[in-house]
Amino acid sequence: MLQDSSRLQARWVKISPHVIDTVLLVSALAYAFQIQQYPFVHGWLTAKVLGLAAYIVLGTIALKRGKTKAVRAIAWIGALFTFGYIVWVARTHEPFPFIS
Numbered sequence: 001m002l003q004d005s006s007r008l009q010a011r012w013v014k015i016s017p018h019v020i021d022t023v024l025l026v027s028a029l030a031y032a033f034q035i036q037q038y039p040f041v042h043g044w045l046t047a048k049v050l051g052l053a054a055y056i057v058l059g060t061i062a063l064k065r066g067k068t069k070a071v072r073a074i075a076w077i078g079a080l081f082t083f084g085y086i087v088w089v090a091r092t093h094e095p096f097p098f099i100s
Helices: 011-034 043-065 069-092
Strands: none
Touching: 011 043, 043 069
């Protein structure tokens, strides 16, 4: 990502992020239906799903779509913070856990 490694051109490296993102989204929606709480009805679950979408977008920018190393590094740090936010929301069930 930031070191321009030749390993980034491997086929499995290009495919695995898509598989992981798909599994994350499907499992999030399956869990929501399993516990009978739905995004856009319950605030904390909406925050998690939107956070997951932001995580995927930032990860895509960090791994592939970022034009410069600085943009990729900022997106990577943003993805890490977004992941932390998702975990925090999951533990507290509050969409804005840092306020309460």
